[in-house]
Amino acid sequence: MKRLIVLLVVFVQGIMIAGGGSIYSKYGLGDLRFYNSARRLALGGLGTSLEDQNALNAFNPAGWNKLAYTRLEVGVNFIQGGVNSDAGSSGFSNADFSGFMIGFPVYEDYGISFAMGLVPFSSTNYEVESAVTDPVKNYNLVSSGSGSLSKAFFGATYKLPLDIMFGASLEYYTGSYIASSKLEFGSDATFSDAEFKRNTSYSGLGFTLGAISPDLSNELDISKLSDLKIGVSYNFISDLRADTSYNIVSNLGETEVSKSLVNVQIPERFSVGLSFKWDKDYLILADYLNQPWSEYAINSISRPNLKNFSKYSVGLEYKNPNYHNGSFWEQMILRGGLSYESTQYQVNGEDISAMMISGGFTIPLGPISAIEVGLEFGRRGTTDSNLLQENVFKLSTSVSIGETWFVRRDR
16 A cells, blocks of 8 residues: 555656646636545535545545544546637646645544645646737747645544534645746747746645534434535635746846735635435535635735636435445445536636536445546636637546554553
8 A cells, every 4th residue: 555655646746747727827826726636526626514434625624523544645637628719729738736635533522533734725827829920020929827826734623512513724825836928039030039937936824614513404304314414614814925036038048137025815715515415325415615806916906807706516426325345336436516616717808607517436445445536527718708718627536545543442
């Protein structure tokens, strides 16, 4: 098992250089990441009320309370997209690390568990090239950007009165972005290529609070209904410190022309979710998330092209009744999901929205370990108002390994 983990880490490091992504990610802090595993992706991307003894959830820390074993999760995502516009079409591909987490139970009677990890928060990866016809000389203008913001966290859960599960995590946010505008002339030109670069490094603190209700199904007295729970999650990030340098690159080398330090205000995030089991074999969940990105600001100055973000998702998971004692195929878990996003992007007066459909399955590696596979296909944007429409396919794989470390034993 240790050898498997080492191979995964080497593989992730090798593909991090892959490039290509959505042009919309140039605005704000780029595309947001809410899921940290293939299971979450397959269920629609959220899972606010989801608690599981065989999975970790960085989105709502209250979901760690049922951990039965020490659990390690690591994964990777592959993204393939096609871009359509009135002028033509093109494509992009990318691969990134979906996160690393470890959690362990401490005291089951009080719902005490601890977890820590490093997961992505947002990312930018785009490159746009356009030909410019100038009276003096023709050239290509290349605009590109890349980078990501990640969070390292440590948190715990505790059972409150009335069997309400509460969780909290302290988080450190860090990352860097590079934005570039480059003029490229032909080989026969008397002009030299020139490039203007902006390098920004972010750092700051934040926290996430979450709660999950006890089972409410007994109040409804419906025979096939069980494990009816409501979950809420709240995320706050203090002003991020952003160290920014502006450089000019020419045939003489790279020169720093100015440097600045600014504060970046990131809006609070709130989500609520409902989950329940039907006939014990089907897990059904529904979620809503809101984050007012119109409040995103740099030194208290709001930015254009950003609006309030909202997401709606539903998911379904099927587990065979013979799961615990069945064959390999009977231990596979099947999932599906559907989500709609009114994204934080607004370009040329048009709101950018996205519709996604997802699915996935679990491949058992043993009684308490598994490989999770998630697939997602959807469409974002529009070709109206000279904009771009993206068809996106995502493949996410993650490994969830259970161990008996730190597990308390009765004597």
